[in-house]
Amino acid sequence: MHLFPLFADLKDRRVLIVGGGTVAERKAALLLAAGARIDVAAVAVTALFGKWIEAGNVRHCAAAFDETQLDGCWLAIAATDDRVLNARVAAAATARRVFVNVVDDPLLCTFQVPSIVDRSPLTIAISTGGAAPMLARFARERIETLFDASWGALGALLARTRARIRARFARVEDRRRFYERVLRGDVAQLLRQQRDADAEAALDRALSETPPPTNHESRITNSGSVTLVGAGPGDPGLITLNALRALNEADVILHDRLVSAEVLDLARRDAERIDVGKIVGKHHTPQAQINERMLxxxxxGRRVVRVKGGDAFIFGRGGEEIEFLRAHGIAYTIVPGITAAIACAAYAGIPLTHRDHAQSVRFVTAHRKRSEGEPDDLTSVGETLAIYMGVAEAAMLRDSLYADGWSPATPFAIVENGTRPQQRVLVGLLAELVECARAFEVRPPALLIVGDVAALAVSNHWFGAAPVQ
Known part of the structure; x- marks a missing residue:
């Protein structure tokens, strides 16, 4: 280990910063957040430094660096563009056994300022010892996605309750098991849902219960949960941060066929993965079995993540699944995804609405429950139709559109494997729809877009192969 990690209490302790530019300003902002008393030694300072000085948060020494400025300091930072001056500051600080950081010169440093993920009171610091700062920043970006703001609320709640927890569980082993239950249970989940009062009540209930037995299996209760995740249409870059967190916290993942391998690769490595994919006309796993498996x-006591392509609430039967979970008393959360109509249209360069062409858009599916006598009207003139699972029913859809008054000259676009590397876009006129789908052997997943905006796929092309006309 090249550096010893250390979290310093700098509240009301003096820190000297030599330099008054923007780099020094960034260091000062971090130190002020930690409650340090800052002295800045610089003839000129930035406007923000000036505000801090005027407010009394920073003391300004408008003079050249002098070694006596280090007297009484706990830390020092050299942040000038003068390498000779920075070396003088480092030497003087080291002689006084004051830890010093020299910006962009790790060999002169006796401490490093890390990349920080702040979820106070939880603070995560990342450092490469100055060897590869960009690597530390990249690691911070990855960690930021795993720890949302609710971790701060969780830390604050546990801090407020710490004395009660220690009084309730005298033995370290019992406390550890209690914390494991809390951190893996509904308290953390309730905080993520912005239900702070419910989270505190849940923690109070856990404290009032009899300490759990030591046998792991006997401690497993109905404390599991299900997170319903929309994974988007395939491009892993389109999943949300909440979806990524859920995948990384899962014990078991139930995923549909349309969830791409690249999305699943983002999940926790040791999570159990179960393919419950369904294909139109060939349901590999009946919905009832999926429901029972989730239950x-x-x-x-497992954290179940039910992953669906696109968005679970747009033709994804997500509503049916949460009704089942609610009826059986299973806690659930919902992470929406970017639905296929929005993403595939965008990746094909097609605006679903446009002031000149379409003032409304309708999402429909060729496979839906219909009441007896319900009309099959799918369209109205002046809007865009985004039709899911419609290519297999191309002839029926074409005839329905004709019956509703759409012209055979209306543009259409078929987006096959939208947002994925193998995306293919076919563009034509409604009169050619059936022949086009047959000639190019279109296979799901494919989205059918009907309306004047569909023709814009040709001029707006930006992703993958050019549209085929």
């Missing part, structure tokens, strides 16, 4: 895994 069984949650009742084992």
């Amino acid at each position: 069984a895994e949650a009742r084992r």
Whole structure:
């Protein structure tokens, strides 16, 4: 280990910063957040430094660096563009056994300022010892996605309750098991849902219960949960941060066929993965079995992530699944995804609405429950139709559109494997729809877009192969 990690209490302790530019300003902002008393030694300072000085948060020494400025300091930072001066500051600080950081010169440093993920009171610091700062920044970006703001609220709640927890569980082993239950249970989840009062009540209930037995299996109760995740249409860059967190916290993942391998690669490595994919006309796993599997895994105390392509609430049967979970008393959360109509249209360069061409858009599916006598009207003139699972029913859809008054000259676009490397876009007129789908052997997943905006795929092309006309 090249550096010893250390979190310093700098509240009301003096820190000297030599230099008054923007780099020094960034260091000062971090130190002020930690409650340090800052002295800045610089003839000229930035406007923000000036505000801090005027407010009394920073003391300004408008003179050249002098070694006596280090007297009484706990830390020093050299942040000038003068390498000779920075070396003088480092030498003087080291002689006084004051830790010093010299910006962009790790060999002169006796401490490093890390990349920071701040979820106070939880603070995560990342450092490469100055060897590869960009690597530390990249690591911070990855960690930022895993720890949302609710971690700060969780830390604050546990801090407020710490004395009660220690009084309730005298033995370290019992406390550890209690914290494991809390951190893996509904308290953390409730905080993520912005239900702070409910989270505190749940923690109070956990404290009032009899300490759990030591046998792990006997401690597993109906404390599991299900997170319903929309994974978007395929491009892993389109999943949300909440979806990424859920995938990294999962014990078991139930995923549909349309969830791409690249998205699943982002999940926790040791999570159990179960393919419950369904294909139109060939349901590999009936919905009832999916429901029962979610229920069984949650009742084992596991964190279940049910992953669906696109968005679970747009033709994804997500509503049916949460109704089932609610009826059986299973806690659930919902992470929306970018639905296929929005993403595939965008990757094909097609605006679903446009002031000159379409003032409304309708999402429809060729496979839906219809009440007896319900009309099959799918369109109205002046809007864009985004039709899911419609290519297999191309002839029926074409005839329905004709019956509703759409012209055979209306543009259409078929987006096959939208947002994925193998994306293919076919563009034509409604009169050619059936022949086009047959000639190019279109296979799901494919989205059918009907309306004047569909023709814009040709001029707006930006992703993948050019549209085929």
